[in-house]
Amino acid sequence: MTQNDDVKKPWGGRFNVPTARVVEEFTASINFDREFYAEDIAGSLAHARMLGRQGIISEADVKAIVSGLQRIRQEIEAGQFNFSLALEDIHMNIEHRLGELIGAETAGRLHTGRSRNDQVALDLRLFLRRRLRRVSGLLLDLIAALVGQAESNLDVVMPGFTHLQQAQPVLFSHHMMAYVEMFKRDYERLQEVLRRLNISPLGSGALAGTSFPLDREMVACELGMDGITANSLDAVSDRDSALEALFALSLIMIHLSRICEELILWSTVQFDFISLSDSFCTGSSIMPQKKNPDVPELIRGKSGRVVGSLVSLLVLMKSLPLAYNKDMQEDKEPLLDALTTVSGSLQIMADLIKEMAVKPAKMYSQAGAGFSTATEVADYLVRKGLPFRIAHEIVGSVVAYCEKQNKSLIDLTISEWRNFSPLVEDDLFVLLNPEDAVEAKDLPGGTASAQVKRQIERIRSFLVQAEKTGGGDEANN
């Protein structure tokens, strides 16, 4: 980063005194908005070509501007570009360099009919488009990893919980597929956000539109956007897409934090349901036996950070008068941080899930504990004619009896059962196995293996379809 005192500000015309150094440092955004360089150049290329086509600038100027911008892109990518703090942001850094390369006069024609306000609004949308497509692809990878675990452990029975108390047995695959549903919704939400943001604000000028005969549609089309914004004031001061993106990213982190929490619990000696790969855990410097689930813990922790970014942008936008306000420059850091955090978390999570070892025997041994098949007995009595509430009451007293006797439901003899209800016959006993309880839930959305299998098939075709439509293809922009 250079601190070039002599650099001429593109807006310097009406100023008599140079900007104070502290003010330059305080107001500059180049340290973070340089991330938008590719989008800024793409937007300028489209704008310049359109200006030429409309006869607003000469074709010779267009040619010089295009080759200058392409050269700048190479310089930045080769790490040879001299970013200057005095030039504030990525827009003015690039414009200034363009002047050095092709002459200030020609370079000075690029900004015709454009303001940094519609320029930054465009850059933000294009940048979000690229990064959200990447997040979408990572979501698909994570979904595939979860489906893989569900498929290879299809019939593993585990306890299902409510209130973190043993509730009813479920299939481990059903549990994995619950997360698949959440991440699938997250994926779909991102496609919605992407659809809404892919609209070009260019041509809105500083706030009022522009008096030049721009072809806004042409620019949008060249940038692969689906249309143009309808109101210039809104277009330059709207940060809805960033907010929607941050909400979608926050929800991804919330879902991640829930599965992380479970993985952490499941790898304790008390649960011992899974074992995380050594390559994803760390040890303790004092306790030789420790294997800590750092990765899920960190993801759980990072979820707070992404939610923080969402809240900070919400508060930033609250009560801002129309149209552009410098406050809005503060939109970028939370967004960049959230995108990096979510991408990193999704990527590592997919690998961690793939390498996680499941412990079926341990899960099964716990699946029948805690009277987890008591509801099956109540349902059984209902099928024999009792109203559910009475059946519930009866089985409740059976459980209390078992607790006193230190027995489980499966230990009771038929005559013990008959003391509670004469309706009980030998056919009750098959219901007391966790696997039978699971198979009984054979309706759409239930945990029976046939239902889970069907759901896995549906998700497999969803994945094929999503990959085909390029939902996760970063290059596809």
Ligand code: ARG
């Ligand atoms: N760096 C500025 C931002 O990110 C670009 C827009 C500047 N516009 C202005 N009127 N000062 O918001």
